[in-house]
Amino acid sequence: MVLETEPMPFLPWLAGAADEWWKVVLGLTVLGLLLALLVRAVRYGPVDAVRTVGRGIWTTIVDLTRISPRRVLALAWLARREALHRWVLMAFVLFSLLLLFGAWFLDELSNDPSRLYLAFVLEMSRGLLLLLALVLSVASIPADLAQRTIFTIVTKPVRASELVLGRMLGFWMVGTAMLLFFGIVGYVVVMRGLTHTHEILPTKVESVSDGTGTTGKTGITETTRRHLHNFDIDNEGRGRTTPAQGHWHEVHVEGKGDAAKYVLGPPQGWLQARVPIWGKLRFKDRAGADAAEGVSVGEEWAYRSYIEGGTLATAIWRFEGLRERDFPEGLPLELTIRVFRTYKGDIVSAVQGGLRVRNPETGEVSAERSFPAREFTTDSQFIPRKLFDPEGKPLDLFEDLITPAGAVEIELQCVTPSQYFGMAQPDVYVRARDGSFTLNYVKCYLGIWFQMLMLTAVGVMFSTFLNLPVALLATIGTLLGGYKLDYIRELTSPQMVGGGPVEQIVRLFTRMNQTTKFEEGTQRNVIMMIDDALRWIFTRLTHVLPDFGALSDSSFVADGFDIPAARVLEHGVSALAFIVPVFIAGYLMFRTREVAR
Amino acid sequence: MSDDVVIETRNLSKVYRDFWGRQKVRALKALDLEVRRGEIFGLLGPNGSGKTTTMKLLLGLLFPTGGEALVLGKPATDVTKNERIGYLPEESYLYRFLNAEETLDFYGRLFDMPAHRRRRRAAELIELVGLGGAKRRQLREYSKGMSRRLGLAQTLINDPELVLLDEPTSGLDPIGTREMKDLILDLKSQGKTVVLSSHQLADVEDVCDRIAILHLGELKELGRVDSLLKVQDEVEFRVAGLSPAAQQEITEVIRRHHGTLVSMESPTMTLEELFLKIVAESEAHPGRRVMGSHGS
Numbered sequence: 001m002v003l004e005t006e007p008m009p010f011l012p013w014l015a016g017a018a019d020e021w022w023k024v025v026l027g028l029t030v031l032g033l034l035l036a037l038l039v040r041a042v043r044y045g046p047v048d049a050v051r052t053v054g055r056g057i058w059t060t061i062v063d064l065t066r067i068s069p070r071r072v073l074a075l076a077w078l079a080r081r082e083a084l085h086r087w088v089l090m091a092f093v094l095f096s097l098l099l100l101f102g103a104w105f106l107d108e109l110s111n112d113p114s115r116l117y118l119a120f121v122l123e124m125s126r127g128l129l130l131l132l133a134l135v136l137s138v139a140s141i142p143a144d145l146a147q148r149t150i151f152t153i154v155t156k157p158v159r160a161s162e163l164v165l166g167r168m169l170g171f172w173m174v175g176t177a178m179l180l181f182f183g184i185v186g187y188v189v190v191m192r193g194l195t196h197t198h199e200i201l202p203t204k205v206e207s208v209s210d211g212t213g214t215t216g217k218t219g220i221t222e223t224t225r226r227h228l229h230n231f232d233i234d235n236e237g238r239g240r241t242t243p244a245q246g247h248w249h250e251v252h253v254e255g256k257g258d259a260a261k262y263v264l265g266p267p268q269g270w271l272q273a274r275v276p277i278w279g280k281l282r283f284k285d286r287a288g289a290d291a292a293e294g295v296s297v298g299e300e301w302a303y304r305s306y307i308e309g310g311t312l313a314t315a316i317w318r319f320e321g322l323r324e325r326d327f328p329e330g331l332p333l334e335l336t337i338r339v340f341r342t343y344k345g346d347i348v349s350a351v352q353g354g355l356r357v358r359n360p361e362t363g364e365v366s367a368e369r370s371f372p373a374r375e376f377t378t379d380s381q382f383i384p385r386k387l388f389d390p391e392g393k394p395l396d397l398f399e400d401l402i403t404p405a406g407a408v409e410i411e412l413q414c415v416t417p418s419q420y421f422g423m424a425q426p427d428v429y430v431r432a433r434d435g436s437f438t439l440n441y442v443k444c445y446l447g448i449w450f451q452m453l454m455l456t457a458v459g460v461m462f463s464t465f466l467n468l469p470v471a472l473l474a475t476i477g478t479l480l481g482g483y484k485l486d487y488i489r490e491l492t493s494p495q496m497v498g499g500g501p502v503e504q505i506v507r508l509f510t511r512m513n514q515t516t517k518f519e520e521g522t523q524r525n526v527i528m529m530i531d532d533a534l535r536w537i538f539t540r541l542t543h544v545l546p547d548f549g550a551l552s553d554s555s556f557v558a559d560g561f562d563i564p565a566a567r568v569l570e571h572g573v574s575a576l577a578f579i580v581p582v583f584i585a586g587y588l589m590f591r592t593r594e595v596a597r
Numbered sequence: 598m599s600d601d602v603v604i605e606t607r608n609l610s611k612v613y614r615d616f617w618g619r620q621k622v623r624a625l626k627a628l629d630l631e632v633r634r635g636e637i638f639g640l641l642g643p644n645g646s647g648k649t650t651t652m653k654l655l656l657g658l659l660f661p662t663g664g665e666a667l668v669l670g671k672p673a674t675d676v677t678k679n680e681r682i683g684y685l686p687e688e689s690y691l692y693r694f695l696n697a698e699e700t701l702d703f704y705g706r707l708f709d710m711p712a713h714r715r716r717r718r719a720a721e722l723i724e725l726v727g728l729g730g731a732k733r734r735q736l737r738e739y740s741k742g743m744s745r746r747l748g749l750a751q752t753l754i755n756d757p758e759l760v761l762l763d764e765p766t767s768g769l770d771p772i773g774t775r776e777m778k779d780l781i782l783d784l785k786s787q788g789k790t791v792v793l794s795s796h797q798l799a800d801v802e803d804v805c806d807r808i809a810i811l812h813l814g815e816l817k818e819l820g821r822v823d824s825l826l827k828v829q830d831e832v833e834f835r836v837a838g839l840s841p842a843a844q845q846e847i848t849e850v851i852r853r854h855h856g857t858l859v860s861m862e863s864p865t866m867t868l869e870e871l872f873l874k875i876v877a878e879s880e881a882h883p884g885r886r887v888m889g890s891h892g893s
Contacts, residue, residue: 074706156707596658
């Protein structure tokens with residue numbers, strides 16, 4: 001699984017996030033107040049401006065603190081009824097149709113159908129839900145204004161805060177109900193879609209003997225869902241199949257002699273929620289000296305660093321907090337190593353790697369264990385308690401190689417000369433345990449739920465002061481900006497190859513190479529000035545836009561990793577921290593609007 | 598503002614501007630107005646005279662460009678004043694996917710009314726506006742008159758002190774119009790203040806105690822209806838059973854006293870009175886043609 005940002009514990013994350021949040025909210029508040037003072041002062045003079053803004057602040061405090069739950073619930077009820085009346089049925093139908101027919105187009109020959117099914121269901125749920133949230137939230141208030149039904153509401157003792165909150169709450173309720181539906185149906189679809197068994201014909205089972213007698217049986221299953229398995233059974237009548245498409249089955253024999261029947265259990269190895277313990281990665285270069293990173297093999301995506309085979313280049317992961325009571329038998333390691341071949345060689349054979357365990361305090365190290373690195377698969381390596389040092393002296397994993405505080409280093413090298421191993425920090429981890437897949441699935445839907453809450457809030461906020469098409473565009477812009485936040489951050493970097501947005505456009509139209517320098521002169525200065533201004537705007541935008549991409553955890557579930565509870569908590573806090581100011585902004589915009597205009 | 602005054606506007610003005618802030622229309626010019634407790638006050642004027650703008654300013658649906666409006670002693674933009682106000686818009690802007698019961702329950706909740714009170718009040722009002730048989734039908738199936746009646750019910754859901762009615766008889770048939778006027782008079786008898794805007798002169802004349810006549814955003818006339826309508830230098834007698842000879846004699850008397858006889862004819866009833874009479878007779882004697890009895 002790709003994790004481009006290092007997971008942080010909740011409290012340090014919260015401290016940093018809260019610090020930024022306060023600054024942004026305070027900045028926006030001061031900016032809003034200054035703008036209001038300026039506009040009012042220009043129109044009615046400075047005295048009126050101060051008086052009006054002061055009264056406005058007081059009214060805001062009153063309106064936000066005297067919200068009537070009954071009125072908010074009534075307005076939420078109305079929004080819910082309106083949504084049911086307008087769009088929800090369509091979303092149900094669309095979801096059902098996509099589920100019914102979308103599965104036809106999933107690749108049955110995929111190496112990992114469970115990933116495919118999960119990604120399909122999760123992404124479809126997210127897409128449809130966000131589409132529904134977008135349409136509902138943006139259309140409601142403009143429709144009310146156009147039909148003037150809002151006259152009968154705002155002439156009741158309804159505060160603008162209640163009206164905005166009621167709308168948001170109503171659409172949140174609808175979105176939540178939809179998400180529950182999507183989640184439950186999606187779960188059933190995944191389970192039913194993946195569940196299968198294989199028939200075993202007695203004619204395809206053979207006895208295995210080692211000269212002293214029969215040791216068991218071996219055979220091959222019939223093809224189901226375009227794959228089959230080989231299997232082995234011991235004399236007790238129990239065994240398992242070889243893995244295929246990321247899963248395997250238990251096999252047992254029922255009956256004896258000619259009446260013997262070979263029965264396969266359900267697929268296993270799919271739908272996992274591995275709980276990893278991540279380590280910290282550092283490198284040594286080909287001469288064995290410490291290095292900030294490995295070498296680049298020329299890929300644009302610099303996520304993975306590479307170490308050269310047949311040299312002293314090493315990737316070292318340091319793990320902390322490993323306790324003997326958690327791993328009494330040894331350490332279950334999992335590795336996803338990317339292989340970069342500088343020559344083809346025997347493409348079927350794996351490139352060989354070496355693995356050592358080192359005590360970071362004493363420097364004691366285990367003998368190298370050799371392992372084959374296969375591409376695009378996750379390899380399991382179990383480090384047993386009993387190990388040996390390079391001289392053959394026995395070592396105990398916890399007594400000799402892991403410090404009393406639970407720290408250990410895992411060193412990986414590429415053994416095959418002139419080939420490279422590519423690796424990023426999350427590529428090697430200790431598999432601490434397996435969590436519940438169902439719970440993980442729920443946690444992933446929580447991430448989608450938070451996105452729906454945020455998008456709905458944004459849509460309602462824009463609809464309080466923009467007409468329908470403009471509000472729709474603004475909300476879509478926020479959504480896309482939120483998903484492309486990393487790209488916007490890139491745009492703000494002065495070091496970006498090819499320059500800022502305007503410079504890039506000029507290069508595009510003049511077919512100028514990205515690295516060619518502009519000639520000094522007015523044209524260049526103007527371009528740089530505009531780019532600097534745009535960078536300033538984009539930098540501010542990155543602090544305001546919601547990071548929707550960070551809330552999407554479908555890759556965790558699809559790749560079989562447990563979503564850490566701290567991450568879910570972060571998502572919840574982020575969503576709340578975003579929704580509160582958006583709600584207040586929506587309230588202020590609506591309050592200053594003439595609804596009968 | 599004394600307790601007796603329910604609405605007070607001082608120099609109230611409204612200018613509609615375009616996106617760039619340029620003046621488009623001066624809809625209301627320096628309106629000074631007082632509406633007293635317990636009266637029926639009419640805002641009269643042709644289309645575009647500023648009466649709906651005035652109503653919207655009083656309700657806080659628009660913000661004044663200049664001056665101020667106080668409603669029940671509070672600024673018009675203060676939402677808490679709405680607790681004691683009922684408003685019937687020009688069209689009954691109701692949610693068409695709800696039924697009558699749901700509609701009234703919803704508006705009752707906006708007044709923070711507890712459930713049992715909402716249920717009781719909704720039942721009373723549905724009965725009052727005669728929608729008992731259609732209370733569970735979605736409003737999309739309602740005729741304009743039915744929607745108007747439900748609109749009136751929502752206006753009264755909170756038993757308001759002040760009722761603002763924008764074109765209250767719009768879309769109603771003559772019977773509905775009469776019922777609406779009776780209801781307005783009934784509200785007055787309950788001590789409520791009613792402000793209505795209309796260009797139906799007869800409606801205003803029938804029910805209003807005082808009127809303000811607006812034209813092009815300016816207040817042109819303000820006062821009691823009876824005194825405004827009184828023709829000061831003419832006298833009118835309505836006498837029944839007078840013979841032609843007696844009529845001739847009265848004419849002579851007028852001439853002798855240097856009066857000018859403007860007209861002497863049999864009085865006519867209004868079309869509304871005629872219509873209501875026909876309907877009443879038709880209901881009393883179903884199947885009988887009643888038109889001939891009034892001369893055709």
